[in-house]
Amino acid sequence: MSAPDRLRSDQLRAVLGPVTIGCEIVVLEETGSTNDVIREREKESPEGLVVFAEHQTAGRGQRGNKWESARNKGLWFSILLRPGMGIKDSVRLTSWAAQTVASTIRSNYSLPAEVKLPNDVYVAQRKVAGVLVEMRAQPRSAHVAILGIGVDVNHTQDDFPAELRDRSTSIAIATGCPQNRSELAVALLKNLDRSYAEL
Numbered sequence: 001m002s003a004p005d006r007l008r009s010d011q012l013r014a015v016l017g018p019v020t021i022g023c024e025i026v027v028l029e030e031t032g033s034t035n036d037v038i039r040e041r042e043k044e045s046p047e048g049l050v051v052f053a054e055h056q057t058a059g060r061g062q063r064g065n066k067w068e069s070a071r072n073k074g075l076w077f078s079i080l081l082r083p084g085m086g087i088k089d090s091v092r093l094t095s096w097a098a099q100t101v102a103s104t105i106r107s108n109y110s111l112p113a114e115v116k117l118p119n120d121v122y123v124a125q126r127k128v129a130g131v132l133v134e135m136r137a138q139p140r141s142a143h144v145a146i147l148g149i150g151v152d153v154n155h156t157q158d159d160f161p162a163e164l165r166d167r168s169t170s171i172a173i174a175t176g177c178p179q180n181r182s183e184l185a186v187a188l189l190k191n192l193d194r195s196y197a198e199l
Contacts, residue, residue: 008182026050028051031057075151101188105129
């Protein structure tokens, strides 16, 4: 299996239309962590900025765990949010994002995606996606939240490190065929945008 497509910011923006999440999209070939890129740009960027990377060299998950991101195989992206809620409410953001990712996978691929608290998405007892929210208080302005999402899309079992192969999966493995990453990216951003407004 190989990734059938490349992410392009102009194509993603054109399909999304008027939205908050995805109002500005950047696609990087490689970076350390998309969360860190958002942090560097947050002062001059609008809420809803999304940064994708085709490969992360220092992606991270909950509790400082390393997030493996095989080049051109998954969706690794972060979103700049100014949610108007307190730091203690970051758990609400994590739950909302994980539930939205799971429901998108269920509806797009008819897979039994479920959230494993606090921040992971599983299909058939194997991890397929994860969410990381990093929130910081801002003096005299809305708190900033950086939402990082990683989804294993077109991985084969060999794309995972040996120690993760018995507990990781991808959408391609679960469905039996490669999937279009751009289509999933658009679906995720649309669903996140719609549900964020309700949140």
